[in-house]
Amino acid sequence: MSVINRSLLFVSIAASIFCIRSRADTALETETADLGKKGESNFSQSVQWEKSPDGKTLFTLDQYEYAVTDRGEILIEPFFYEWDFPSDGPMVSGIGDLEITPSYMVILEGKWMPAVVTAFKVKVPTARDKDIGTTKFDWYPYFIFGKHVGKLDFNANLGVTFFGQPDEGPHLDNQLIYDLAVQTYVTEHLQLIAEVFGNSAPSAGENGTFAGSVAAEYAFGPHFNAFVAVGYDTDKLFNIRPGFNIPF
Numbered sequence: 001m002s003v004i005n006r007s008l009l010f011v012s013i014a015a016s017i018f019c020i021r022s023r024a025d026t027a028l029e030t031e032t033a034d035l036g037k038k039g040e041s042n043f044s045q046s047v048q049w050e051k052s053p054d055g056k057t058l059f060t061l062d063q064y065e066y067a068v069t070d071r072g073e074i075l076i077e078p079f080f081y082e083w084d085f086p087s088d089g090p091m092v093s094g095i096g097d098l099e100i101t102p103s104y105m106v107i108l109e110g111k112w113m114p115a116v117v118t119a120f121k122v123k124v125p126t127a128r129d130k131d132i133g134t135t136k137f138d139w140y141p142y143f144i145f146g147k148h149v150g151k152l153d154f155n156a157n158l159g160v161t162f163f164g165q166p167d168e169g170p171h172l173d174n175q176l177i178y179d180l181a182v183q184t185y186v187t188e189h190l191q192l193i194a195e196v197f198g199n200s201a202p203s204a205g206e207n208g209t210f211a212g213s214v215a216a217e218y219a220f221g222p223h224f225n226a227f228v229a230v231g232y233d234t235d236k237l238f239n240i241r242p243g244f245n246i247p248f
């Protein structure tokens with residue numbers, strides 16, 4: 001299973017703190033339209049544990065985000081290592097894939113107009129085990145829409161993944177992907193977020209996935225916050241993901 005497919009099973013929320021608000025980190029599946037100012041960065045690290053009828057999985061998620069300009073960013077996401085414990089076979093482990101996403105805000109948020117960001121994610125097939133990755137490039141152009149309404153911050157993603165076809169296994173169809181998240185601060189330091197996301201069927205004979213999540217993130221200071229996310233999807237997959245962010 002490719003990292004992009006697997007990431008649709010993530011259930012999570014996110015928050016950011018102080019001057020870096022609601023930006024991308026590994027707590028959030030939905031990318032946000034709140035881009036950083038030129039020169040700002042964010043490092044995020046988390047570990048995700050999953051349980052489904054097919055077995056259990058544990059893997060790391062890392063993310064580095066850098067604002068090239070006030071309206072453009074680059075996002076680098078290495079999935080350093082994964083451990084799979086299938087219910088019908090031996091344990092499999094190895095490095096995961098690498099994702100690189102440049103993005104640019106084409107429309108600034110207005111009184112009635114949402115912010116609109118264009119993004120183009122490329123999955124670089126660094127995984128060598130075919131039980132972890134497809135060993136092929138994937139391409140994912142998408143739009144990010146963001147709007148603040150009172151204390152609520154809404155973000156939505158919509159795009160299509162174009163899969164590189166694996167040498168073995170079923171043909172993979174292009175996949176519609178959609179995400180929606182809402183975030184709000186309940187105290188000065190604590191933010192709660194709810195998220196839903198899903199995708200169309202990746203191949204003939206399979207169903208699309210739909211998931212929901214809730215989570216919380218707490219700011220311990222201007223340069224450190226921690227989060228925990230939990231969720232469930234229509235493939236009967238439960239996951240939990242603790243992690244932290246270091247904005248600078």
